[in-house]
Amino acid sequence: MKIRSLFVMFYSGVLSMVSFMLTWVRPQNRVVLLVSFPDNARALLNEYEETACPFELEMLYTRHAVSLANEYPSVSSCFINEKNPFHLMRAVYSMFKSKCVITDNYFLLTSVLRKRPQTKCIQVWHANGALKKFGLEDIGNYRRTSADIKRFKKVYASFDYITVGSEKMADIFKRSFGVKDEHILRTGVPLTDQYFKDEARPYESLDQKAILYAPTYRDYNMTRVKLPFSKEQLSEDLKGEFLLLVKLHPAVRENIRLEEYEGMIKDVSDLPLKDLLHVSDVLISDYSSIPFEYALLDKPMLFYTYDLEEYDKKRGLIDDYEAVIPGKACRNRDMLLNELKNIHHTYEEVKRFSNEWNEYSSGDSSRKLLNFINELCR
Template sequence: MNIRSLLAMFYSGFLSVISFMLTWVKPRNRAVLLVSFQDNARALLNEYEDSGRPFELEVLYTRHAVSLANGYPSVSSCVINEKNPFHLMRAVYSMFKSKCVITDNYFLLTSVLRKRPQTKCIQIWHANGALKKFGLEDIGNRRRTPADMKRFKKVYASFDYIAVGSEKMADIFKRSFGVKDEQILRTGVPLTDQYFKDETRPLETSGQKVILYAPTYRDYNMTSVKLPFSKEHLSEELKGEFLLWVKLHPAVRNHVGLEEYEGMIKDVSDLPLKDLLHASDVLISDYSSIPFEYALLDKPMLFYTYDLKEYDKKRGLIDGYEAVIPGKACLTRGMLLEELKNIHHVHEEIKRFSYEWNEYSHGDASRKLLEFIEQQMLEGKKRPACS
């Protein structure tokens, strides 16, 4: 067993001790939102404040979402450091005194809810679609120990319900988390609500058409980024008609110094994704979940997959990746340029893609989810605890 697995085992054991110590805590008509990504949380908090739900909501922010806290001063909240034992005790206590816990990621914290039938756990995930394998289908599981897999399954078993935006994603969650169809909430995904509202901030584009390049996170290459077009491509092949915006993953942004060129290449990594998607004319991505959101705007997108085989081998793509994406998997810049020049030919593919993956997301996912939570609090029912 490696050091990382050993530490995770002790972490899990510590959570079990806390859980035992706090068994006496009784749940009330309140909910806890355990936040790692901002978009789902923002949508739910906006709906909660606007609708005045008859239950208390507390938000536990992790470090990636802490900047969201200042926007909702009327909602009870705290910031937790998952490595701090006192913070863990505080988090478990907050969850145990609630009838519902909403989470948006894999948190070992939720494993304490696995045998707690009086508290429901709803997984809303942080993407409304998936091009990469995860959970039980993650190819990295081949290197995991039996203890690791047992720990993962404890977390998955803590999910009483999972919100989805499509049957496509429902099927993926059934395989990835081992859940049953009756645990699927076909409410739509809260983070998609923002694309049905006119609340974007206009961005300066200098009159040019904008290509937004938003590559996925590559844990095997953190120190460089391969742009889809060079400044020469933009100025010569594309005749200066396009401005290339580049939005990097936060973890990559800290390691890469992107060279900008006035009127050609601009680093927009610090700007909100929603505003960038609305302001752009074309999206170029690869294996990221961003295309599922962009499809809601009915705009063209391209896929720059120069490392397709390597990525699939090291990280794992969903089966039939090239048939799923709305367009061609471009292995070279030449292919990408050709596809860009014929970009409007993929319009029908975009519509098909959006319908399949945003089937239940119609701008009211947050309202439906909060209504479901309210109903569950009144009914007080939960499936039997997992053994």
């Protein structure tokens, strides 16, 4: 058995012991946000502060969402390190003390709620669409032990409800988490609310059209990024009409030093995604979930999939990937360049894509979810 599996088994045992010690805790009229990605939490916190909700809200956040504590000082919050036993006990106590726990990722912590019907767990997930396989469909599961899979299922079984923005995503969750339709909450996805509000603040005025390149990370290549266009293509083939904005995935941002060229290529990895999506004229992505959000802005997108077969083999894509994306899967720069020059052909595809994947997200997903939680707390 792998060392990591042994460690997680020990961790799971400690978690079970902590939950047993705290079974006496009774839920009060309060809700806990268990956060690893800030976007869904930010949308819910904005709505919570604007609405007179009859329950207390507490936020437990990991290192990837530390900014939220400063953004919402009036909301009780606490940093948690899942490897720290004291943090672990604090988190379990806080969840047991609540009528509802909202989470946005796979947390082994929520497995303690599986046999605790008085505390409901709502999974909002960190993306409103999926081009990669995950959960029970993750192709990496063949390398995992039966104990690992059993542990995954315990976490999935703790989800009383899962919010979705579409029937397509509902079907994916049913397969990936092994849940039934009664667990699906069709409120839309909170993080999409921001795209229905005109709040974008472009970081600077652009004299050129902007292409935003936002690739997902490759866990088999964490130190390099392959740009969709060379500086020669940008200056000669595209005649300098476009500025290439590159937003690297947080997982590789510290590992890659991107060479910038004034007027052609700019690293914008530290800037907010929402503002970049608003200011850009075209998105180039690959297997990321960003296209599901960008589609809400009714703007064209392209897909640079130079490693499609390799990525599918090592990471796993949804079975009908090329039929799902609103455009061609471009295997090389020349094909991508040709698609950019004929970008107007993609508009109808983007509209179809958005209608399919954002059918329940209409700008009020956070409000609908908080209203649902109000009913739960009663």
